Amino acid sequence: MSASGTTGTPDVTVVLSARGPEPRLTRSLDSLAGQTLGLDGIEVLLVGGGPAGDSPVGDSLAGGGLVGDGPAGDEAFRDACAAEQLERFSASRPATVGAAVARARGRYLLFLRSGDFLGREALTRLVDAADIRGSDVVYAKTAGATGALFARTGHRVPHDAPGLPWELSGTKLFRREPVERHGLRFADEIPAALAAQAFTLEALFRARGISVLADYDYCFASRASNTDTDTDTDPAPGIEDLLRGTAAAMAVTARFTEPGRLRDGFHHRHFARELDPLTGPALLDVAEPVRRRVFAGLRRLVTDHLSDAVLTRLPPGLRLRLSYVRAGDLPGLVSVVRYEAGHGVPPLRTDLVSAGWRRTGPARHTLVLTARSPLPGLGALAEAPVRLTGTRPGAGRIVLRPAPDGCGTEIEVRIPADAFPPGRTRFGLRTALLGTEHQATVPAGAPPRRAHGLRGLRPYRLHVAADGTRGLVVAVAPLGRRQQPRSAPAT
Template identity: 70%
Template structure:
């Protein structure tokens, strides 16, 4: 099956494939190698290891490979005790790396278990049986309390575009060593943050897998510690995000499957890369991060993914797409100060301007906190009302440099006699809103001619979010315009 296709079950029933016969005198290969990575002090390591010794699959069918970074002496004492109590079960790599453990693993499958977690007693039996019976190369194991979409039900031959699959990319899963891990030298990247290295490993395994299973019928893994997530330096986060997205791009064609995986990283990692932390970085670092993020956006952010992001992030990434670093920083500062993205527009003034003998033009000025508004979208501002095609809209930087000033000019002749409502609608990146008229804005009046007849021109707030223009011949008794309402003279 092509790596870009849908995962399924192989035609061969793996239950009928003879097992591997070990050479005389060589210990039988275990079914599963459990790799436990110990980073820093691990107060729950005892419970983690004892859960492995108590597996119903039996110690003879597993091996435990512990990677210890020598960061805490207490870990070493616990590992020595466990090795003494369970001879032959555990191998400690001290110091060591996860890649060294993967290379030494002898099991038909490998399973990664954090040192602050432990397994349900039947976990490995159920995982190995599911992989053997259904021919699955990757098996998702439900953790206690998990309520994400991917664990809504147990399934085999699960497609890669299954709901929630793209968001569950930790390496706490069962992986078949042959043909997924070893033939391709699948290892963890050591030059990117740990969490992203795990995700890159899992992603490649998913794309190479002939079959994927999701087991939601049992609590396989339990967490007993709250290990705070390490916040990597922003350049490391960018490099890791680029590495993970490169895996998806390598194994998929443009389309919904690729979009589903890329969405996960634009929604999470790109959100952090364009968050307040960018403001706190040194200028050279900021420029490098922006340039790298722009490459990711150019290469991987299609309109279908952009449309599914929340409006504030969609806005920030649009400034990245246009190469406007000052605009992006302005948006980040605004959102940090106001708690919401700057997706609003306010009308500043509306008045009549004489443009010839007895001729006038309605000039409406508005203000958006978005800088460079015209570069973000085609025709981002438009008029609402019966005569929008007659208005001319000008966009320019606000005089104080913060945002965009909007000027709309509508000839008075475009308004028919009577009352006409006019508004400004700003549509940026799929988010639309009407401009707000400040409360108490005074009405404006002018007089002009239509042919030989004098007319009075009034403009005022309409009491909602727009303006009302009233055009009436001068001298007709009965009605007078004030504050957006017609009333008896």
Template identity: 60%
Template sequence: MEVAMSSSSTAGIPAVPGDPDGTKALAGAEALAGTKAPAGAEAPDVTVVVAVREDGRPRLGRCLASLAGQTIGAARIEVLVTGGPPQSPPDGAGPAPSHAPHAPPHDQPWASSGAARSPSPADLGAVGRTDTANQALERVRGRYLFFLDAADLLGREALARLVHAADSKGHDVVYAKTAASGAAVFARTRHRVPLGEPGLAWELSAAKLFRREPLLRHGLRFAEDVPVGLAEQAFTLEALFRARRVAVLADYDYRFAGGAATGPVRRSGPEARNSPAALAAAAAEPGGLEGLLRGTAAAMAVTARFTGPGPLGDGFRLRHFAHECDVLTGPAFLKAPEPERRRVFAGVRRLVADHLGDAVLAGLRPGLRLRFSYVRAGDQAGLVSVLRYEAGHGAPPLRTDLVSADWRRTGAARRTLVVTARTPLPHLGALGTGPVRLTGCPEAGRVLLRPASGGAGTEIEVRIPAEAFPAGRTRIGLSTALLGTEHTAAVAPGTAPRQAHALRGLRPYRLDVSPDGGDGLVVAVLPVGLPVGLPVGLRRTERA
């Protein structure tokens, strides 16, 4: 198929008269509903499924006109207008591009050069109407499917270019660049893209070209009990995993995400559904948090079905833990009613147990690793404590400070080294003493954890009997290890050496503890009255 390519994707995007509530466009679609190709006619090249949501109704006419003006020819397009993907609360998932995609200004002359008139929805040869995207999947005739929101527009050559790329290279799924998208996956055009390609997992909306045959052969459908954006993710994930070949086309502005016809550009369409703000807003609605959990679990289940342990699956799992699970364990969780909190916490804990491995952990920001530490431990109160700290101060720093080290009398001639430390991590005691680790003499130390006095955080106390230290010099340290994160306690500046005396058997010993100049302490156990031949340097060091 020969395709003539122009340099401007906005050329020929038609302007149509205003339709404030979408009534005219919807009426036109209804009038054409059920229109069928003549008997014996070839199947259209592409079926475009146009989802009509409230924000898209006023701009449906412009969307249909942009389809009528496609250079592939209206006769090669089938259009199915749906009432939107399956019913659900406001929704979304996926990273926002660096700046909002947008439609060209409404007063730009979009008509084709030399055209007698701008295309209109009436120029489309086959338009049908269904209630849902799943009903549309049962009726499609095109060799390819492209999903579009009614608020969006297509560049004039979009469908011709997409179909040509799929036909010439054998692609089953084609990513198409949205105007002004800053997504990393659209840095350049690639064919036969491996699924592990960086950025691919972060663009999972259904605004792509799909080959119809594998979709129908494998019975792909949109989940009807999860938010729209998550239903799109699960659908797109399965299509990707079943695809023979995948392409990313970044050489053209294929789609213009819907914006208001006048005034400042606002985001809409898949980009809006997939933005962090949309996720958070949806989660804050009644039942929204549980809807997000169901959708995230459904998407992760698809990845688990098609990938085993390793980098491929981890790339997709990282996307879900870094984005959807961030919202699931974020401020919306803190504001949810307690019964909903319990259900969501249990659901996220299952996701963590089933899908969160070390490689995924390493890719998460420290604050999320901390949250998932409490989730994995089954400590809902601890997660709430972390979120309350975040609300007032930001994410708790992964830091532990050694506050003091001194010898405490525990008998007539016995001493115990007591080391105290403090971390801003709240509710650490609920995780048990496992997160606190000693180096130097770990088998002898006893660790006590308690809420910090006078503010958020946890106080750590370590008690080590003097008898546990061998004669001579021993370096000891303390670290706090949580899920995927370990940090060494730092000695506070100005910490003074401390000294005491004790007996070992009948022989008196001097006990010293002092900073080692780094992140640890030096404990020196020396007999009183050192032999004359002891090196001067050792004398000096052990008395420091």
């Protein structure tokens, strides 16, 4: 199906990251040179793969030779290529990924990372699928991929196909005509690996058709690579770069979708993958001004894009951190991140400290519970975040205040003894935050507390103790004279 032989136009422009050790780059270039599509059908643009300001090197290969604007003069590029590769390719003027896209001549575009290589038939199969099916974007299965999207080959794939939002790297075939018509480019201010997500999303939403090819191992990824970040060839992105890249991608989704299930599916992917590290230990490692800027950006993302439907699908720890972002509580978020870094689990626990009877009038008593949560500012995260279970609604008064040592929240609960009916009542203390619930833990071996009070004119014994699981039990029993055994009748 190749059109290059008759039109002089390459079928595919491969934009290849040239950053990384020489053997990885050599492996990628060798795989392109060995494609069954033939060198006449391939144009290669080599770019640095780093942020746009790094002045990466751009090269153009067409018809088996390089077409460039100037002599080879970039020593860094020469050092990155083996001698046999230099015989095949020569360097030309510097270019960003965006500039590479603008210079591309192929009918299709494919982005490849240094170290990744293609199966011999990959480009032929991709071009044939796009030509025959009229697809503007073609997903190509990476060797070892097990995601739901690659369970089978499909064409006219809908945007809400399972797994599609999670595959946003540039290792796909893009029809160049709509890319040019709509002016799609990689944002210069964002590292290329992150800018690829916004580019891919807009291409997907504008595509007349999307194909997924799962019948062949099209790409073999470098071990250090993954589907959506260029950790193999780029330095680890800074936290502010990651924030900018994520904001750009989510803005594209918001521009092309209406509120609802489709938008939530893509936003869920970004909150689950990118906002996890953005609200994680990396936040502790940056200077305070950077931390405040990142937090402000996180608040904008949460305010603009985080629906309750997305929030409830996230893991409990991330859901908790985003709750602090939504509440605008940066110190609270930092406290939660530090707790999780030190304990390995989010601070989703509440411990009962004490439970006992307090006299509140003549022969009247109130059960007073004191508990402790490591969550700071608990009262600001949700309406009525602490609840009693096993008692009638409104039976107790709950007061939340900062813990005396400044770490976490102290919880005090007061329940009048009259709220407990005669007999045994099992109850507990539960903390509920946006779908994340946990019950207070009663210390093992907590001693029972007893008191005596009146109900009307009748005396009662009051008893509270651990119920042997994670709750408490209150026993209310009337006090009365023990019946004396009747004397046997005289004989």
